[in-house]
Amino acid sequence: MKKLYTNYVNTFKGLSKEVWWLSLITLINRAGTMVIPFLSLYLTKSLDFTLKDVGWIMTCFGLGSVVGSWLGGKLTDKIGFYKVMKISLFLTGVLFIALQFVTTFVGFCLGIFLVMLVADTFRPAMFVALSAYSKPENKTRSVTLIRLAINLGFSAGPAVGGLIITSLGYSGLFWVDGVTCILATILLVIVLNPKKAKTLDEVKNENPISIFSDKAFWVFFISMFIFGFVFLQYFSTMPLYYKDAHHLSELEIGLIMGMNGFLIFLLEMPLIKWLEESKYSKERLMFVGLLLTGISFLVLNLTGWVGVLIVGMLFMTIGEMIAFPFSNAFVMERAKRGNQGEYMAYYSIAFSAAHIFGHNSGMQMVDILGFDNTWWIITVLSLVGLFFLSVLIRVTKKEKLKV
Template identity: 60%
Template sequence: MKNLFRFYFESFKGLRKEIWLLSLITLINRAGTMVIPFLSLYLTKSRGFTLEEVGWILTFFGLGSVTGSWLGGKLTDKIGHYKTMSISLIVSSVLFVLLQFPESFWPICIGIYLVMTVADIFRPAVFVAISAYSKPENRTRSVTLIRLAINLGFSAGPAIGGFIIATGGYNWLFWVDGLTCLAAGLLLLKLLHPKRSIPEPEDIISQAKSAFSDKLYLIFIFAMVIFGFVFIQYFSTMPLYYAEAHKLNEFEIGLLLGLNGLFIFLFEMPLIKFMENQRHTAMGYVILGTVLTGISFLAINLTGWTGILIVGMLLVTIGEMISFPFSNSFALHRSDGKKRGSYMALYSIAFSVSHIFGHNSGMQLIDNFGFEFTWYTMFGLSIFACILLFILKKLLSREKV
C-alpha cells in the first residue's frame, strides 16, 4: 500500500508550477459548469420542449462550439493564449447568467450559440498554454493534470448541481456557472503571467504549416469526430435513459455522472504514467480507449439490471482516461514546428462538430427507434473509428521510415 501511494504521488512530479496554476483555474471554472450535464433535462422538464426540439437546440450548442474553437485558434495565434483565455472566461460569465432568461425556442437557440461560442474560445488557448508552460517530455502528463482538474470539477459539479435543482430549481445553476467563470478569469489575470511561458522560436512560427495541409492529421481529426459523437451521448442522451428507462432522479443522475470525474481524479494520472513507460504508441492507446467506450454501450443493452449503469460508466471512464490524454498529446506533438493554434483549434473543432451532430442525432434516434437501437449504433460507430485509427497507425509507421 505504501508503494502504491508513493507511485501515485511520484506520477505528479516534474510538472511546472504554471501547469499547476492552470489546473487550479480550470478546476474552478469546470466545477461551476453544472448547466451542461443537465441541459437536456432542463429543456424538457423546465421549459417543456420535445426531444426533437431539444435535439435542434443542442445543434446550436455544437455550432457555437465550432465557432468558438475556430475563433479561439485565430485569437490564440494573434493575441496569445493568455488574453484569449481571459476574454473567454470573463465574457462567458455574463452570458451564462443571461442564459436563464430566454423561454421560447429561437431565443434559447441563439443564447446557447452565443454562450458556447465565447466559452469554447478557451479550448484551443488552454491546449496551447499546456504546450507553452510544459516541457516536451511532460506534455502527456500535463494534459492529464488539466484533465484531472476538469474531472474533479465535473465530479463535484453534477452532484452539487443535482442538489441545487432539487432544493432551489434550475435557475440557480446559471448564477453559479457565471460566478465561477468570473472567479476563474480573475485568478488567471492574477496568477498566470504569459512571461512564464516557453516561447516558440520566431523562425519556426514564420515558416509554420497549417493543420489543413497535414493529410494524416485530418484522418485523425475525422476519427476524433466519430469518437466524440459516441462519447458525448453519455452527457446528453444517456441522462434521459437514466431517467426514463431506470427511473433515476436528478440527484441520482448527478451522482452517477459524478462517478466519472471522481474515478478519473483518483486513477488517471498513475495510469497514464504507467502507460507512458510501456512500449506502445499514443495511437495504439487511443484505439484501446475507443474500443472500451464502444463496449460500454454494448454492455448497457445486455441487461435491464440498474447496476449495469455503473459498469457502463466505469467502462466509458477508463476509455476516456486513455483516449483523451494520448489523443491530445498526439495533436500537440504533431503540431511541433507548425502553427500550433491551428492544430489545436482543429482538434477542438473535432469535438465541436461531434456536438453539432451527436446530440441531435442521438435524440432523433431515440425518438424514432428507441434507446436499445441507439446504443447499438454507438457501438458500431466506435468500431468504425477504431478501424480508421488503425489505418492511421499503419500510415504513421510508414511515414517514419
C-alpha cells in the same frame, strides 16, 4: 498502503507550477458552468419551451461551440493564448449573467450561441498554454491533470447548482456562473502573467504547414469525431437505457455515472504514467481506448443481467482514460509543424461536431430502432473508428521511417 499513496503522489511530480495554476483556473471555470446541466430543466420549467424548442437551442449550443473553437484557434495564433483566455473568461462571465434576462425562443437561441462561441474560444488557447508550460516529456500527464480538474468541476458543479436553485432559484445560478468566470479571470491575471510565467516549450514555426495538407491529421480528426459520437451516448441515451430498460432509480443512475468520475480521479494519472513508460505509440493507445469504449456497448446486448451496466461503465471509463490524454498529446506534438492554435481548434471541433450530431442521432435511433439495435449500430460505428485509427498507425509509421 503508504507505498501505494507515495507512488500515487509521485505520478504528479515534475509538472510545472503554471500547469497547476492552469488546472485550478479550469476547475473554477468548469465548476462555474453549472447552468449547463440544468439548461433543459430551466428552459421547460421556467420559460415553458417545448422539447422541440429545447432541441433547437441545444443545436445552437453545439454550433456556438464549433465556431468558438475555430475562432479561438485563429485568435490564439494571431494575438497569443494569454489574451484569448483572459478575454474569453471575462466576457463569458458577463454573458452568463445577461442570459437570464433573455426569455424569447429566438433570443435564447442567439444568446446560447453567443455564450458558447465566446466560452469555447478558451479551449484551444488553454491547450496551447498547456503545451507552452509543459516540458515535452510531461505533456500527456499535464493534459491528464487538466482532465482531472474538468472532471472535478463537472462533478461539483451540478451538486452546488442544485443547492443554488433550491435557495436562490435559477437566476442565482446565472449570477454564480458569471461571477465564477470573472473570478477565474482575476486568478489568471494574477498567477499566469506571461512576463512572469516560465515557458518550457515555446514553439514558433516560421514556415508552418497548412493543417489542410496534413493528411494524417484528418484521418485522426475523423476517428476522434467517431469516438466523440460513441462516447457522448453515455450522457444522453445511456441514462434513458438505465431507467427505461433496467428500471433504475435516479439515485442508482447517479451512482453509476458518479463511478466514472471517481475512477478517473483515482486511477487516470497512475494509468497514464504507466502507459507512457510502456513505450506504446500514442496512436496504438488511442486504438485501445476506442476499442474498450466500443466493447462497453457490445456487452450490453450479451446479457440482461443488471450488473452488466457496471461492466459496461468500467470498459468505457478505462477507454476514456486512455483515449483522451493520448489523443490530446498527439495533437500537441503534431501542432509543432503548423499553427498550434489551429491544430488545437480543429481537435476541439471534432468533439463539438460530435455534440451536434451525437445526442440527437442517438435519441432518434433509440426512438425508432430501440436500445438493443442502437447499441449494435454504435458498436459497428466503433469498428469504423478503429479502421481509421489503424490507417493513422500505418501513416505515422511511414512518416517516422522517412525522418
